[in-house]
Amino acid sequence: MFEEAGLEFQILQSREKERIIEAAKTSDALLILYADIDEDILKEAQEAGRLQIVSRYGIGINMVDVAAAKACGIDVANVNDYCIDEVSDHSLAFILAAARRIIPYYNDTRAGHWDFKVADLPIRSSKATVGLLGFGKIPRRLAEKLNAIGYNVMAYDPFVSEEDMRAVDVEKATVEEIIAESDFISVHVPLIEATHHLLNREAFQAMKSNAYIINTARGPIIDEEAMIEALQNGEIAGAYLDVTETEPLPANSPLRTLPNVVLSPHAAWYSEDAFFEIRYKAIQNIIEKSEGKTPTYLIHS
Ligand SMILES: NC(=O)c1ccc[n+]([C@@H]2O[C@H](COP(=O)([O-])OP(=O)(O)OC[C@H]3O[C@@H](n4cnc5c(N)ncnc54)[C@H](O)[C@@H]3O)[C@@H](O)[C@H]2O)c1
Secondary structure, eight states: OTTTTTOOOOOOOOOOHHHHHHHHHHOSEEEESSOOBOHHHHHHHHHHTOOOEEEESSSOOTTBOHHHHHHTTOEEEOOOOSOHHHHHHHHHHHHHHHHTTHHHHHHHHHTTOOOGGGSOOOOOGGGOEEEEEOOSHHHHHHHHHHHHHTOEEEEEOTTSOHHHHHTTTOEEOOHHHHHHHOSEEEEOOOOSGGGTTSBOHHHHHHSOTTOEEEEOSOGGGBOHHHHHHHHHHTSSSEEEESOOSSSSOOTTOGGGTOTTEEEOOSOTTOOHHHHHHHHHHHHHHHHHHHTTSOOTTBOOO
16 A cells, blocks of 8 residues: 555664654654554654654553643554444444353263253343443444344443434433443443443442443553452453453453453454454544545544
């Protein structure tokens, strides 16, 4: 893509600060995954007068000092919509697997048994409520899929109106209502100060004892210690988690062995198409900047 757009590129396989500074001083754009781009680097780049944009292939941009970049007149961009299908599918797969008790049946039949009563009595989808925490791009797609199946869907998002939710057959709710009434609580808020440990000890105590937690968003939105206690005490039925407070999940975490927990290793985004799209769009940000256009995924704040 770079070549087609008439741009030269170099690959820097190092996260050493000195090497990054050198690259930032001698390039018009940086395409990054994990490199830390702090204020020192940005100021040196500004002095050299060349760097125009830092584009990350990914959503999170916590490794870039966005305020310093803005002060230095350098754009920062990311890609925030490359895996809406994948993550909503993953959440749906978790909900359906929990609802239809697939894991206990799988384990029991592999152990040589044949007993449909080995798992808790399932609930019919049209009688079950899925509560979505957050109603951004991913849970909107998930809601369409859940509605097609017949689930009752409600969502908490202070920035989305009741009318907007009603238009897609979703009931607007408070966090407290979601916690108290849902059979499946699916987490989709961004990880920010206001959502850190949004699901805490009190929340688990207020949940239905047959409720499942589904988290494909970010681990620290849930107080993991409190969730483990709730899972051990039977305050909730189970947890299906793609993300955890620490990743990789420590080998000795109880989440790895609790019978009512199912894990995937932060894989909800992953598919051949998402893998391509994230790279394509991150490069596109740079090409747009080189053509004097506003990058599609420019970070505004
Ligand atoms: N597991 C994975 O592989 C994977 C991949 C992509 C995204 N994610 C995560 O999925 C989650 C959802 O992503 P998205 O693309 O739908 O996000 P989005 O940016 O489209 O939407 C975020 C929504 O959260 C709402 N919101 C903001 N602050 C809130 C608050 N304090 N309380 C409740 N709602 C609030 C906003 O109004 C917005 O509607 C994010 O946490 C993201 O990091 C995970």
